[in-house]
Amino acid sequence: MALTLDGKLVVAISSRALFDFEEENEVFEQGDDRAYMALQLQRLDIPAKPGVAFSLVQKLLAFNASPTVGPAVGSTSVDHGGLKSAPQSQDGAMPSTGPLQPVEVVVLSRNDPVSGMRVFRSAQHYGLAIERGSFTRGEAPWRYLKPLHANLFLSAHLSDVRAALAAGVPAAQVYPRSVHASDAHPFEVRIAFDGDAVLFSDEAERVYQTQGLQAFQQHEIEKAALPLPDGPFKPLLFALQRLQQAGTPTMRIRTALVTARSAPAHERAIRTLMNWNIEVDEAMFLGGLAKGEFLREFEPDFFFDDQTGHIESAAQHVPSGHVACGVRNGQP
Incomplete structure (x- = not known):
């Protein structure tokens, strides 16, 4: 019977999002991929420095290090948002503890296979249990997201991110020169999300863009009890909540x-989350204030937003990714 990643939180990540390959990438951008391959091979035994999303990956993989609730014989589970809910036995009792590894990280990279060796060696150096990867030597790797059933795709290539989002996969373009995550919360994965066009659809944002703030506020007052349509990152938030509910003795998630x-306009956002039966730990309604300094205090391992202005502000303080979808990103 073939192995499967069903039931896992699957994060697909490019090599430049996971590790700092900016110096090597400058060689690649000069158009000489042979020189790039030679440089990576020359540095094969030199671990790459951690990249922008390194902390997020390291902490998520830590959920595999602690015993979690696994499936028992005769157990059932419900697939919700890409990650199965905690299974129950046929008599309704919680199943016995099993060896389930709830998180899978897969490298999806435009790197060549030779350079891929350094990616795996660097992961091994840092104790990251990453076993799978696809290296496409310049071709778009996002097409492999579907067979992986990925819950998240992080890449430095905007075109790959746009294609992944169009295919229904939560995806963000990392800013490789973002500030790296704080080490103040070693046993807690902290993730921050924008609302409109990220967790929620861009329905309300379109009103703001075409009719202004007053019309936006009135629109949201009138529809306060009506849940906002789903945004591209709703499935990831569901998956994270399931991972949190599975629980480990040491690792937690804070959103x-x-x-x-x-x-x-805050009320419709809160009521939407309630309707989805999703809880977030904190909510900041900033009314146009710059997000960067607030994110600096929250200290997330990653922040997702659809507006480049917000990302540029945030990237000075925390790891950040651009969710390139919605009206702000030219979608009709």
Whole structure:
């Protein structure tokens, strides 16, 4: 019987998102891929420095290091948001502890296979249990997201991110020169999300863009009890909540909604999360204030936003990724 990643939180990540290959990438950008391959091979035994998403990956993989609730014989589970809920036995009792590894990280990279050796060696050096990867030597790797059933794709290539989002996979373009994550919370994965066009659809944002703030506020007051349509990152938030509910003795997840909304438009956002039966730990309704300094205090391992202006502000303080979808990104 073939192995499967069903039931896992699957993170697909490019080599430049995971490790700092900016110096090597400068050689590649000069158009000489042979020189790039030679440089990576020359540095094969030199571990690459951690990249922008390194902390996020390291902490998520730590969920595999602790015993979690695994499936028992005759157990059932419900597939919700890409990650199966905690299984129950046929008599309704919780199943016995099993060896389930709830997180899988896979490298999807435009690197060549030779350079891929250094990626795996660097992962091994840092104790990252990454076993799978696809290296496409310049071809778009996003097409492998579907057979992986990926819950998240992080890449430095905007075109790959756009294609992944169009295929229904939560995806973000990392800013390789973002500030790296704080080490203040070693046993907690902290993730911050924008609301409109990220967790939620861009329905309300379109009103703001075409009719202005007053019309936006009135629109949200009138629809306060009506849940916002799903955004591209709703499935990831579901998957993270399932991972949190599975629980480990040592690792936790803390989430935050960080939005430019303010009262009275806050209510529809909160009610939408309630309707989805999703809880976030913190919610910041900033009413247009710059997000960067608030994110600096929250200290996330990663922040997702659809507006480049917010990302540029945030990247000075925390690891950040651009969710390139919605009206702000030219989608009709």
